[in-house]
Amino acid sequence: MGSGENDTLLQPEPEDITLAIPTNLSALFKDLVLLYARTEIQYPQLKAVTLAQWILESGWGESNLAKNHYNFGGLKWRTEMTGFATRILYQANDGPDYYCQFAGLERFIRGYWRFIDRSPYTGWEERTDSGEEFIRFVGPVYSPSPGYVDRVLALVDEAQILLDNAAEPVIAPIESPSLRGTVVLDPGHGGTRKIGGSSPNNAISASGIKEKTMTLEIALLIRDALQQIAAQNGYDLRVVLTRTADVNVGIAERANLASVERADLFLSIHFNGFNKQTSGVETYIRARTNGNVNFEEDEAFAWRIQGAVLGALRTYLPGTRDRGVKEDTASGGGVLGVLDDRALGNSSQEYPCRACLVEIEFIDVPRVDRLLNTDAQARQVRGAIAEAIAAAMVEDLQAAR
Ligand SMILES: [Zn+2]
Structure with a gap:
């Protein structure tokens, strides 16, 4: 050239x-x-x-x-x-x-x-x-x-x-999610008839609000909070509810959903009622003597839930009592069917699902009812409990990896 x-x-x-x-x-x-x-x-x-x-x-x-x-x-x-x-x-x-x-x-x-x-x-x-x-x-x-x-x-x-x-990367690189898991939330009770050992309602708040209504509402709030955490962190979390309406579901059927969905966590949600004075947070797990195949895992999960609920409540009511994590032998019937390992999909060889049942508070106590249902900030308190529970569940999923 x-x-x-x-x-x-x-x-x-x-x-x-x-x-x-x-x-x-x-x-x-x-x-x-x-x-x-x-x-x-x-x-x-x-x-x-x-x-x-x-x-x-x-x-x-x-x-x-x-x-x-x-x-x-x-x-x-x-x-x-x-x-x-x-x-x-x-x-x-x-x-x-x-x-x-x-x-x-x-x-x-x-x-x-x-x-x-x-x-x-x-x-x-x-x-x-x-x-x-x-x-x-x-x-x-x-x-x-x-x-x-x-x-x-x-x-x-x-x-x-x-x-x-x-x-600088313009778009976030596509990665596999850092956390994935399936969670079953079980709002206690529901409907108007006893089905498969599940009573339609148990506790009633001092102002007349039924436990079954409160369990469903808080379960839906926990689901929202879990989905928000998942969206913010890119987690792949599936959240399944045993009921999403005012209907009752049998005890075994509730637990069995965890098996069907191959859930990592099963949380049954209840509110307590007794003599309008006894109060506090307690969480139940399957007792060893009732055949729990993964007692330590359940216990760790239960303490996370217990601590989360207690922490949220004490923010608003510092004197909230810690009644601890208990074995289901200490519950009224000596056994809680919803925590049955076989129904949850666990065996002595394989136990993918951690489970517990939380009794958030005694709603027949007027002070508790005001805090959770009738005070101006009651909605905020319920949201705080739900967010704390969701965070505890994510923490348990992370710890189990
Ligand atoms: Zn109940």
Whole structure:
């Protein structure tokens, strides 16, 4: 190739190109920057100066060669480009000529470096200490336009800014969730008839609100809180309820849902009632003597729930009593069917499901009823309990990994 022959498209006048990064930079050019920022090249210190060249040659990606042929460098066709580009006849501002057409952005980037690695630029690899050294060497051949090198150098800072910004991931990488699990929430009681050992209601609050209504409402709040935690952290959490309406479900059927759903956690939710004076939070687990195959796991889960409920209540009622985690032998009937391991899907060989039953408070106590149901901030208190329980369940899922 003769030295007087232009290797690339002659550039428009300097005032035609803005030095500042245009606010309406095209998606195509942004994609080019993003790809170049992530592409490994032999001399990464030359990325900014070569991108500056492409900015100048393509007018920030707006030239027809760029938009139609992925040719951001104004590269004319040369036979050495065979395999990197195809030849197209293009009517440029300095007359018709053959130019390189690239199949895409990646092909252009590779093609540009192939273009430089031809005989007119022999020795370029000894001029790679800096972008300026490189462009002062290749520039006069690349484009004999007067002042070409200075015009490229004037764009290097902007090119570097684009590359630096592109180095930040634009979208979060798609990863498998850091936590996954299935949770069954069991709002106690429901409906109007006793079904499969489940009474329709047990406790009634001092103001007349039924336990079955409160258990369902708090279960739905826990579900919301769990789904919010999952959404915020990218967790894959499935939340299943044994009932979502005022209907009763048999005891065994409730526990069996954990088995069917292959749940990691089963939480039965109740409120207590006794003599309008006894109060406090207590959580039950299957006793060893009742055949618990994963007592330690249940116990750890139960203490998390117990602590969560207690903590939330004590924020509003500091004297709230901690009645502790108890074995179900200490419950009224000596056994709680909803904590039956076999129904939950656990055996002595495999016990994927941790289970407990929380009695949140004694709602027949007027002080407790006001706190949970009738005070101005009652709704807020119930929300706080639900959020604390949800956080405790997530903590238990994390601990079990
Ligand atoms: Zn109950």
